[in-house]
Amino acid sequence: MKSTGSKHEQRSRATRAALVAAARPLFGERGYAGVGTEEIVRAAGVTRGALYHQFRDKTDLFDATVQAVEAEVTGLIAARVTATAADPVEALRAGARAFLDAFTEPDVERILLLDAPGVLGWRRWREIGQEYGLRLVTTSLTAAMTAEAAAARPVVPLAHVLLGALNEAALMVAHAEDPVAARVEMTEALDQLLDGLLVQG
Amino acid sequence: MKSTGSKHEQRSRATRAALVAAARPLFGERGYAGVGTEEIVRAAGVTRGALYHQFRDKTDLFDATVQAVEAEVTGLIAARVTATAADPVEALRAGARAFLDAFTEPDVERILLLDAPGVLGWRRWREIGQEYGLRLVTTSLTAAMTAEAAAARPVVPLAHVLLGALNEAALMVAHAEDPVAARVEMTEALDQLLDGLLVQG
DNA sequence: CTACGTACGTACAGTCTGTATGTGAATTTG
DNA sequence: CAAATTCACATACAGACTGTACGTACGTAG
Known part of the structure; x- marks a missing residue:
């Protein structure tokens, strides 16, 4: 369990990790614009100098935070x-x-669905989603389609609209008055969507 | 073609309209956070005092701008x-x-899909979308389902995931390297989605 | 040991939002 | 119709925040 790299690199990685770890709950709670850099560095136990040494600007730190959350989920x-x-x-x-x-x-x-597209721009947002999530969707979808002997269709655009539907469904459930019932509802709706794609030839 | 209301009301409506009209292309070009209130009021031919008299804060002006764009499309x-x-x-x-x-x-x-959710919050964003767009989707969907004699299903959650898919498809097309080809692709994908919903019993 | 690069702290300048206060025109009231 | 009041708006200001310039201590290379 030896850490790799020189002491400088170790220290850099440590502060970067501390900043991302500190930023995540703050951004998640009050949004990107709702939390200042001073509060973040105080929570991370460093100063703003360290932040602007490790990250180009505030959006760059947010970018790293988005990646961390995406990797986790x-x-x-x-x-x-x-x-x-x-x-x-x-x-x-x-x-x-x-x-x-x-x-x-x-x-x-809040981080991945509400703030990320506006702060990072759609291009970068989708780039990150591609790297982490969309790959999973496309492979799962192709596997299911071949198993079901459904007609081979361009899978990438389908994966995109599917991901959009999933995003929307998650937002729906998260803000429903009755989240439990909403989860059931949306699960059924998504199943119907998937069935529609797989059943018809 | 007589304008209605007192002179005060007329003046208020005029400045509100001027502010929204001035804000729309600016927000649309550089995003909510990328344009300051000073630039907006200068483009509208008024001062910041007028803005903060007519609108509670900057997000309130953005809210009005979102509604204007939504009504138009x-x-x-x-x-x-x-x-x-x-x-x-x-x-x-x-x-x-x-x-x-x-x-x-x-x-x-930029205004409706990228900035609005983060700036106004999902709740308010969906509220506006509900008022303008979702109603159209649900009525169109129910009409199509009854015409096709498809099984009656809860149409509201379906309309939501459909709207999510539409949002995602639009973002896809807008940022594709080849937008024309992407539009064809996404149109087909959406048609398949709709067929899947309508065909199966 | 010396010279340099790296990580970080501090101080500052510029910008932006929201508010408090002043002003003239429009409306209401005695 | 004049006085008082309200309304729409302009101006000046306070607070907060971001990004940068500069100084410093530690690690590293020759």
């Missing part, structure tokens, strides 16, 4: 998908449910 | 839907195409 979802890998169609449904659960967490929703 | 889409109202299923598809065209405009995309 993708890991959770992937675990549930691979656990159901025996049945590809059911794995796809399980992935949708896991997605709903993960993105319904208030801080995840 | 909804009008465009509704026109194309009612023009195809004879065939409800085809009207639904026409609505999807009109949606893609409208929300692909860069300023519309």
Whole structure:
């Protein structure tokens, strides 16, 4: 369990990690614009000088925070998908449910769905989502389609609209007056969407 | 063509309209955070005092701008839907195409899809979308479903995921390297989504 | 040991938002 | 119709925040 790199690199990684760890709950609670850099560095136990040495600007720190959150939730979802890998169609449904659960967490929703597109721009947002989540969707979708012997269709645009539907469903559930009932509703709606894609030839 | 109301009211409406009209292209070009109130009031030919007299704060002006844009694009889409109202299923598809065209405009995309959720919060964003767009989707969807004799399903959650898919599709098309090809692709993907909902019993 | 690069702290300048106060025109009232 | 009041707006100001310039201590290379 030896840390690698020179002492300078170790120190850099430590402060970067501390800043991201401190920024995540703050950004998740009050949004990107609602929390200043001073509060972040105080929570991280460093100064603003350290922040602006490690990150180009505030959005760069936010970018790193987004990546951290995305990596975390993708890991959770992937675990549930691979656990159901025996049945590809059911794995796809399980992935949708896991997605709903993960993105319904208030801080995840705020960071990944509400603030990230506006702050980082759609291009960068989608780039990160591509790196982490969309890959999982496309592979699951192709596996399910081949297993179901559905007509081979361009899978990438389908994956995109699916991801959009998933995002919207998560936002729906998160803000419903009755989240439990909403989760059931949206799960059914998503299942119908998936069935529609897989059933017809 | 007489204007109604007292001179005070007329003046208020005029400055409100001037501010929204001035804010719209600026917010659409450089985003909510990228343009200051001073620039807006200068473009509108008033001062910051007028702005903060007519609107509670900057987000309140942005709220009004969002509503203006939404009203405009909804009008465009509704026109194309009612023009195809004879065939409800085809009207639904026409609505999807009109949606893609409208929300692909860069300023519309930036204001309604990228900035609005983060600035106004999801709740308020969806409230506005509900008032203008979602109503159109649900009515079109129910008309198509009854015409197609598809199984009656809870239409509201379906309309939500559909709207999410439409949002995502518009963002896709807007940022594709080849927007023309992307529009074809996404139109097909959306048609498949709609077919899947309408065909199966 | 010397010279330099790296990580970080501090002080400052510029910008922006929201508010408090002043002013003239419009409306109401005695 | 004149006085008083309200309304729309202009101006000046206070507070906060971001990004940068500069200084410093520690680690590293020659």
